[in-house]
Amino acid sequence: MSKRPKPYAISVAPMMDWTDRHFRYFLRLITKRTLLYTEMVTTGAILRGDKHRHLAFHQTESPIALQLGGDHPEHLSECARIGEEYGYSEINLNVGCPSDKVQEGNFGACLMGTPERVAECVAAMDSATRIPITVKCRIGIPGKDRLEDLSDFIRIVSDAGAKRITVHARIAILEGLSPAQNRTVPPLRYEDVYEIKRSYPDLLIELNGGIKTLDSASDHLSRVDGVMIGRAAYENPFLFANADRIFFGETDSPKTRREVFDSMAEYVTKRTEEGEKPSRILRHLLGAFHEVRGARLYRRLLTEKMHRNPEPRLLQDALRFIPSEYLDQRLEKEISRIGSVL
Ligand SMILES: Cc1cc2nc3c(=O)[nH]c(=O)nc-3n(C[C@H](O)[C@H](O)[C@H](O)COP(=O)(O)O)c2cc1C
Known part of the structure; x- marks a missing residue:
């Protein structure tokens, strides 16, 4: 069976505290086909916490990707397996979050400094499941922020089995900026993401960061396989009213x-x-x-x-x-x- 994910042209980003099951249910009433992501769920929350509270979702929310946070291959593979049992369409690994708390746990964006570790995690998750494993990362981190670094990261992680890579087109600054500042201060570098797609034409590459309209998503789609929208989706969910018609060929009229x-x-x-x-x-x-x-x-x-x-x-x-x-x-x-x- 091929584990290649479906090529969703558009998705709504994982956002802690925002993209919980209730918001996803709401979005699903507006768009049936857009790929939705959970908030990041840490492996600790699943393995030692109230698993059901973190993972349960309404069947209408599918297609839905579970985003995991962690850096331990065994823990991640166990959580990926559990996620598959719950009915998630894909499992995504967070390699983009710059928060101090996440860095203390040695996961999120700081993992961009150790692509081999990410590869181990991805390989373990991939062999534990029959659903696609994907990765969400940044352009880079300080000291590893050249296009070549990103290209190495993408090669190593995709060789390990990641089938789609979402790139938030900014570096993550790991000291001195809050997560919110890390979503606005480092400049957007879309060109780097386009270049990655040119270098890895067979890999599904999704672009994220600063996209506010479906028109601009359409523009990016001539150069990448997918576009992920975060804050604009939360601030204006009806932005997605025509997403199914524009990106998925649906003919039904949008709901009022x-x-x-x-x-x-x-x-x-x-x-x-x-x-x-x-x-x-x-x-x-x-x-x-x-x-x-x-x-x-x-x-x-x-x-x-x-x-x-x-x-x-x-x-x-x-x-x-x-x-x-x-x-x-x-x-x-x-x-x-x-x-x-x-
Ligand atoms: C409130 C909030 C929470 C976020 N939580 C996560 C998260 O759990 N996992 C993740 O990978 N990114 C998280 N992000 C980052 C978004 O997924 C996205 O990469 C970022 O907002 C840039 O996209 P945008 O410009 O379309 O908002 C969060 C963003 C916001 C605003």
């Missing part, structure tokens, strides 16, 4: 915002009955509207009430502030603009 929110209201009710705190879900919907009349009142009502045992109808009540014509609009023309058309 009201249709999506009606489904979310049902989801909030169901999950709350099962014991979830409504605020864990509703927090992801706070930023769903931009620049439209009533958005501030919508946000204020949700923020004020969502933590205090809210009424089941809280979401619908908040939506009353948003103009009907906006909620009922088919998003066919608003392909890639952030913000409203009203």
Whole structure:
């Protein structure tokens, strides 16, 4: 059986605290075909923590990649195997996170300094599973930030079995910058990622970093196999309303915002009955509207009430502030603009 992953043209990035199962459920109502990633889950959390809490997901979230954080081949291969059992489509290794905590554990971006170690991890994960193993990395780290270093890293890691490499097109600075600064301060170097694709034409290369519209994703796709969008997906999930039509050849009309929110209201009710705190879900919907009349009142009502045992109808009540014509609009023309058309 080939373990080559499907060539997803577009994906939503792994983001700690953001791309949890509730946000992914929400996104899935907007795009059925985009590849979604979990937040990074450390091997320790799976092997010694509440595995089910970290790994359970709703079947509609597929295709979905589980992102693991760790540096120990045996631990990673065990977690990859467990991830496969849970039904994940792919397992991804985080080689891009620059946080101090992650560095203390010797994983994330600092692993770019030891490609052989990453290769051992990838090989172990690959032999433990039947699903594709992929890697998300940076352009480099200080001292190893030339294109040749990245090229060596990619060769070593792909020889070990990584089938798709996502490159966040910035170096990670391991000292003196917060993770948030590490997503803005080092300059974007898209050209390096294009060059990697030219050097490894058979390898699936996905580009990440600073992409805010589907139009610009389309531009990059003439030079790489896939584009990963992070912050813009969280800040404006309806950006993806036309992703299935543009990138996956679907012909169905996108849902209206009201249709999506009606489904979310049902989801909030169901999950709350099962014991979830409504605020864990509703927090992801706070930023769903931009620049439209009533958005501030919508946000204020949700923020004020969502933590205090809210009424089941809280979401619908908040939506009353948003103009009907906006909620009922088919998003066919608003392909890639952030913000409203009203
Ligand atoms: C809140 C937040 C959490 C993140 N957590 C992760 C993570 O768990 N794993 C990871 O590989 N990258 C993580 N990232 C980085 C993103 O995956 C992505 O590489 C980065 O935001 C650049 O893409 P963008 O410019 O499209 O946002 C995180 C980013 C944000 C904003």
